[in-house]
Structures are given as C-alpha cells and as structure tokens.
Amino acid sequence: MKVLLTGSTGYIGRRLKQKLIDDSDIQLNLLVRNAKSISPQACKNAKLIEGDTFNIKALETALEGVDTAYYLIHSLGSKDYKNLDKISAQNFIDVAAKCGVKRVIYLGGLGVKDEHTSNHLLSRLETGEVLSSNPTVQTIWIRAGVIIGSGSASFEIVRNLVEKLPVMITPKWVETKAQPIAVDDVLQYLHQSIYLQTKKSIQIDIGADAMTYKDMMLETARALGLKRYLLPVPFMSINISSYWLNLFTPVPFNVAKALIEGLSSEVVIQNHNAKKYFPQIEPSEYYEAVQKAVKEIEQNQVISRWTDRWDRVWEKEHTKEFSDAVFVDRKELSIAGIDKRKVYESFTSLGGENGWFDFDFLWEMRGIIDKMLGGVGINRGRRSQCDLRTGDCLDFWKVVDLQEDERLLLFAQMKVPGLAWLEFKIEDDTLIQSAYFYPKGVWGRVYWYILVPLHYFVFKNLISSIVKKAKAKS
Numbered sequence: 001m002k003v004l005l006t007g008s009t010g011y012i013g014r015r016l017k018q019k020l021i022d023d024s025d026i027q028l029n030l031l032v033r034n035a036k037s038i039s040p041q042a043c044k045n046a047k048l049i050e051g052d053t054f055n056i057k058a059l060e061t062a063l064e065g066v067d068t069a070y071y072l073i074h075s076l077g078s079k080d081y082k083n084l085d086k087i088s089a090q091n092f093i094d095v096a097a098k099c100g101v102k103r104v105i106y107l108g109g110l111g112v113k114d115e116h117t118s119n120h121l122l123s124r125l126e127t128g129e130v131l132s133s134n135p136t137v138q139t140i141w142i143r144a145g146v147i148i149g150s151g152s153a154s155f156e157i158v159r160n161l162v163e164k165l166p167v168m169i170t171p172k173w174v175e176t177k178a179q180p181i182a183v184d185d186v187l188q189y190l191h192q193s194i195y196l197q198t199k200k201s202i203q204i205d206i207g208a209d210a211m212t213y214k215d216m217m218l219e220t221a222r223a224l225g226l227k228r229y230l231l232p233v234p235f236m237s238i239n240i241s242s243y244w245l246n247l248f249t250p251v252p253f254n255v256a257k258a259l260i261e262g263l264s265s266e267v268v269i270q271n272h273n274a275k276k277y278f279p280q281i282e283p284s285e286y287y288e289a290v291q292k293a294v295k296e297i298e299q300n301q302v303i304s305r306w307t308d309r310w311d312r313v314w315e316k317e318h319t320k321e322f323s324d325a326v327f328v329d330r331k332e333l334s335i336a337g338i339d340k341r342k343v344y345e346s347f348t349s350l351g352g353e354n355g356w357f358d359f360d361f362l363w364e365m366r367g368i369i370d371k372m373l374g375g376v377g378i379n380r381g382r383r384s385q386c387d388l389r390t391g392d393c394l395d396f397w398k399v400v401d402l403q404e405d406e407r408l409l410l411f412a413q414m415k416v417p418g419l420a421w422l423e424f425k426i427e428d429d430t431l432i433q434s435a436y437f438y439p440k441g442v443w444g445r446v447y448w449y450i451l452v453p454l455h456y457f458v459f460k461n462l463i464s465s466i467v468k469k470a471k472a473k474s
C-alpha cells in the first residue's frame with residue numbers, strides 16, 4: 001500500500017512516521033516543507049518530497065499513486081492561520097481526488113461549534129469539513145482533545161505549572177471537563193485507520209475517561225510525587241492566564257492563548273465510533289500516560305516536541321542568510337591534540353539543563369527579558385539533554401544546520417532588533433565560533449554596539465569552556 005504522510009516534522013507526524021516506516025506493508029511518501037528539517041536516517045525507506053500544500057505541483061508528485069494520505073498539518077503560529085488552513089485543506093483534497101487517493105486520514109481537535117468555540121478549534125473543525133467535502137475520497141476524521149505525551153504543549157504546560165508552583169491561583173476554566181488521551185493511543189488509532197474495513201467517511205472521537213483540568217493538575221502532581229494546592233479565583237482573563245503561562249512554562253504567549261481560549265468549553269467525545277471501529281484499543285488512564293511521559297523525559301527519549309515544526313513564520317518574514325550579516329564576532333581556538341568528536345559533543349550539548357558555562361546567569365537574564373517582551377525566552381530548553389537534530393529548539397535558538405562532527409548553526413528566535421546566528425565549526429585543528437548579526441535599522445546597530453563589551457566576555461568564555469570540556473572528556 002502506498003501511503004503519504006504530511007506533517008512528518010510535527011509533534012504527531014514525527015512519531016507516526018516511525019510506526020509507518022516499521023510497517024512492512026507500507027511504501028511511504030513524506031511531504032516536507034524543508035528537506036533539511038528531517039535527517040536522512042530518519043526517513044530511510046521513505047521517499048522525500050519537498051514542498052507544501054500551497055504548491056500544487058509538489059502535491060501532485062507526493063500524492064501520485066497513493067492509496068491513503070495522512071493530513072497532519074496546521075499553520076498555528078502564523079497570523080492568518082485560519083484562512084491558510086482552509087486553503088491548504090482544499091488544495092490537498094482537490095489534488096487527492098485528482099490523483100485517485102482512496103482515503104484521507106485527518107487528526108483534528110475535539111469539540112463542537114458554538115459561540116465559545118476558539119479560533120484554533122474552529123480552524124481544526126473547518127479543516128475537517130473541507131477534507132470531508134469531496135465525495136470521491138473517503139475521510140477518516142479522528143478528533144482528539146488534550147494529548148498527553150512527552151513534549152506535547154499541553155502536557156508541558158501542566159507539568160511546568162505543577163513542578164514550579166506549590167500553590168496555584170487558578171481561573172474558573174480549571175473546572176471544565178476534557179477527555180485527555182495518551183499520545184501512544186493516538187498513534188494506534190492513526191496507524192490502524194489505514195486498515196479499517198469501511199468505505200464511508202466517518203468521524204471518530206477519541207479520549208480516555210473524562211476529567212477536569214484541575215484533576216489533571218492534581219493527578220500530574222501525584223505522578224511526580226508532589227503535593228500541590230489549587231486556589232480558584234472567580235475571574236482571570238484569557239490574556240492574564242496566557243501571560244501567566246508564558247512566564248512559568250516554555251510555551252510562548254500566542255500558543256498559550258490559543259490553548260486557553262479553548263479551555264472554556266468542554267472537550268468531550270460526541271460519538272462512540274472509537275469503540276465501534278477500534279474495539280481492540282483500550283485508552284490508557286491519565287496517570288499512566290503521565291508516568292510514561294515523565295519517564296521518557298528523564299531518560300532523554302523524547303521523540304518529538306511541540307517546538308519541532310520548522311516555524312516558517314520567521315523564515316518567511318525575512319530572506320537574509322547569516323552570510324548577509326553586517327556584524328560578526330569571530331573567535332578561534334586551537335583544538336590540536338583533542339578528540340574532535342568530544343569538541344563536537346561539547347558544543348552540541350549547550351543549553352537546556354547543561355547551561356552555557358560561566359555566564360549562565362546572563363543567558364538566563366536575557367531569557368527573562370525576552371519573555372517579558374513576549375518572546376520565546378530561554379525555558380524551552382532542549383528536547384533531549386544528549387541528542388540534537390536539525391529543527392530542534394535550544395533555549396531561544398533554533399538548530400538550522402547540524403553536520404555531524406563538523407558544524408552547528410543556530411538561529412536566534414529571541415526578540416532582537418535584527419537577525420542573529422551563532423555558529424560553531426571545526427576546521428582542521430581549530431574551533432571557530434562566530435556570532436552573526438544583521439541589524440534592523442539604527443536601533444539594531446545601537447543594540448550591537450551596546451552589547452560589544454558583554455559579548456567580549458560571554459563569547460570568549462563560551463569557546464574556551466567548550467574546548468576545556470572537550471579536553472577533559474578527551
């Protein structure tokens with residue numbers, strides 16, 4: 001069977017990709033927006049097609065001869081996401097019909113359309129409607145609410161709040177009911193949907209037992225071995241709650257807001273098709289799902305994270321490369337006699353819990369300022385403390401290029417008046433560390449000159465600490 005997977009660089013897609021590659025009955029196509037965001041090892045035995053759903057030619061190549069196609073796409077993060085999502089789904093279903101695709105499997109959000117429906121959920125519902133609108137293609141529309149798994153945005157919010165705050169002031173939405181589901185169960189439904197023996201289009205709502213967000217927080221605390229207290233307050237606006245989450249969790253303001261907007265309405269299943277069509281799948285309990293997620297985090301086994309998607313917003317907004325930089329701070333140190341692998345491991349282990357050496361507090365302060373300015377801040381950390389791949393977030397950086405034993409290029413996603421990159425490169429017996437900056441207007445130039453003295457100490461310390469660490473491990 002020929003299958004197309006879209007969204008394979010996203011949270012769900014990355015995990016599903018592995019399952020599909022392991023299924024010997026499947027010949028897999030992957031449609032990705034940036035071939036660099038997926039490593040060749042991660043897609044061996046699959047055909048990679050570069051393009052997006054706004055590129056009809058790429059869609060035709062990706063869908064040619066395909067029996068079943070997964071639609072795991074959303075444009076959350078871009079301002080016009082509602083409109084983009086609609087066009088994207090329409091293009092996809094039109095080309096799928098033209099290519100003779102028999103089945104489209106879509107994972108959307110759980111919930112109903114009413115006056116409280118958030119824009120995010122509305123867009124998920126509209127996407128499902130568009131995908132189901134072509135009578136020649138069968139649509140299996142799976143609908144999930146909160147997904148519990150290591151690296152999922154909702155779980156990271158709950159975990160961070162529970163870990164950081166012994167007493168939490170909570171808005172009234174914590175009493176809203178939802179039906180969370182473990183990410184492994186979601187993957188089972190998605191995978192087994194390929195083999196469903198029905199020809200009609202169906203909606204399948206999935207979820208474990210219903211519980212309130214308050215219960216989720218208390219159960220998470222129990223799974224983490226913590227005692228937590230919640231103090232409900234009658235009023236707390238969506239904006240205040242979003243700022244609160246932005247400050248105490250790794251999730252940025254816009255993602256927090258999109259999620260919170262959806263919390264005022266119940267997110268419970270509307271049909272029993274999951275039991276009818278997949279009687280063999282028994283969803284895990286919430287406590288069990290949390291324990292598994294926590295174990296994966298502790299063992300550095302997080303396969304995907306909500307920060308994984310390539311985030312085209314910043315790519316689209318500017319076309320400059322690091323080679324266009326106006327200012328460069330370049331430092332070199334000899335690494336003769338040191339195992340090069342250790343040098344590579346040393347600079348690719350920066351950030352997250354591993355920190356940034358002696359001037360850690362300055363990086364942290366920069367992160368706090370960034371959060372206060374509405375940026376991503378430093379507390380996104382790393383997906384894994386010992387593994388890095390292109391597309392990963394590293395505190396307020398994004399890994400845009402990673403060449404084994406040679407190079408790491410980071411792009412700054414913090415709020416800066418311009419564009420900034422940080423590069424580590426091994427050339428023969430030398431480690432070269434370069435900070436590049438492309439300033440935006442006069443303020444960008446002033447910003448760079450103000451930071452020159454600080455950069456002098458921070459960057460000097462950074463390169464020498466990397467080499468020192470490599471030497472010690474060599």
Ligand SMILES: NC(=O)c1ccc[n+]([C@@H]2O[C@H](COP(=O)([O-])OP(=O)(O)OC[C@H]3O[C@@H](n4cnc5c(N)ncnc54)[C@H](OP(=O)(O)O)[C@@H]3O)[C@@H](O)[C@H]2O)c1
Pocket residue numbers: 006007008009010011012013031032033034037051052053054071072073074075076088107108109110124144145146147152153154305306308309310311312
């Ligand atoms: N994650 C959850 O907790 C959750 C819960 C309930 C339902 N769902 C549903 O599950 C689906 C997948 O969610 P997710 O969390 O895995 O999403 P995600 O992490 O945000 O990933 C989105 C994916 O879509 C790709 N993409 C975006 N626009 C595209 C376009 N125009 N053409 C081609 N690819 C495009 C992105 O590629 P790039 O890497 O290039 O950006 C990325 O791979 C969504 O429909 C979502 O509503 C998710």
